[in-house]
Amino acid sequence: MKITWLSHSCFQLHESMNILVDPYLRDNPAAPTPGTDLEPEIIAVTHGHRDHIGDAEEIARRTGSPVLAISEVARYLAGKGVRSEGMNIGGSFRAADVLFTMTPAVHSSDITLTDPPAPGGDAAGFVIEDGIRVYHAGDTALFGDMRLLGELYRPQVALLPIGGRYTMGPREAAVAVSWIRPHLAVPMHYNTWPGISQDPAEFRDLAETLCDSEVVIMEAGDTLEC
Numbered sequence: 001m002k003i004t005w006l007s008h009s010c011f012q013l014h015e016s017m018n019i020l021v022d023p024y025l026r027d028n029p030a031a032p033t034p035g036t037d038l039e040p041e042i043i044a045v046t047h048g049h050r051d052h053i054g055d056a057e058e059i060a061r062r063t064g065s066p067v068l069a070i071s072e073v074a075r076y077l078a079g080k081g082v083r084s085e086g087m088n089i090g091g092s093f094r095a096a097d098v099l100f101t102m103t104p105a106v107h108s109s110d111i112t113l114t115d116p117p118a119p120g121g122d123a124a125g126f127v128i129e130d131g132i133r134v135y136h137a138g139d140t141a142l143f144g145d146m147r148l149l150g151e152l153y154r155p156q157v158a159l160l161p162i163g164g165r166y167t168m169g170p171r172e173a174a175v176a177v178s179w180i181r182p183h184l185a186v187p188m189h190y191n192t193w194p195g196i197s198q199d200p201a202e203f204r205d206l207a208e209t210l211c212d213s214e215v216v217i218m219e220a221g222d223t224l225e226c
Contacts, residue, residue: 001132003157007031007220008192009052009138011159015130016097017041020065022138024054030192032221035059042095044128045069046138048076048111048120051192057082068093068100072121076111089124099129103149105140107167132156132226135180139189142172150180157226158182158213161189162203163196170198174206177213184226185215 001015006023007030013019021044025035028051035055042065045053056067057080066083067074074086087093092101107123125138127149135155149155158180161167167189168176177185185207190198204215216224 001130001134001226002223003134003186003226004223005186005188005218005220006033006035009046009136009159009161009189010054011136011188012038012040013128013130013134015132017095017130019044019098019128019130020059021126021128021136022046022052022054023056023059024051026055026058028054028192030220036062039063040065042098043067044100044126044136045073046105046125046136047107047109047123048073048113048118049109049139050112052139053111053113060084066095068095070102070109070121070124072119073109073111076118076120089122097130101127101129101153103127103135103137104143104145105138106143107139107141127153127155135159135182137161137176139167142168142176146176147179150182155180156183158185159188160185162187162198162200163190163192164198165195167196170200170203170206173203174210177207177215178210180213181211182213184224185213186218186224187215 020040071086110117
């Protein structure tokens with residue numbers, strides 16, 4: 001699988017399908033692309049905050065790709081005329097040979113594209129199985145059931161927020177790695193704005209003292225082959 005980090009929490013996964021997760025690009029000061037050149041076959045959105053739902057509506061309209069999200073976010077997008085597939089935490093959705101399982105996240109989830117914000121259900125993450133298993137944690141605090149996610153799904157790759165303030169920081173994310181025990185861990189959701197500034201090397205050093213998982217620090221636009 002090829003995994004490209006497009007900054008913040010946005011990743012493109014490419015194996016049997018071209019998958020785009022949390023496409024916050026056009027208004028993202030750290031993004032290497034505005035997203036107008038992307039051609040995903042499916043878009044997965046972890047929750048309704050602007051920096052995650054991002055450009056999902058525009059990209060889906062242009063490409064015709066469906067958006068996979070928790071039911072409340074999916075209904076919001078359907079009301080905008082976007083193809084959407086709703087699901088909920090603990091459920092799975094199969095698209096061709098790819099299995100998406102929605103996992104818990106400890107975070108808020110209003111849809112902040114609207115004024116006032118609209119109810120967005122619960123925040124979530126995804127385990128995406130397409131040749132290998134990738135856990136995208138979404139925005140979350142550290143929570144004990146991450147141990148269970150590691151035991152149940154055994155993801156080879158974990159994409160974890162480290163920004164602090166709105167999510168777990170480097171210390172908590174390092175503990176998450178020790179519980180999940182992926183082959184590779186990749187930090188995300190940091191250094192997009194000053195409020196979530198972090199040194200990813202701190203996360204790497206902490207995680208690698210707790211377990212034998214490898215931490216890969218990516219630059220926006222980098223592609224990792226697994």
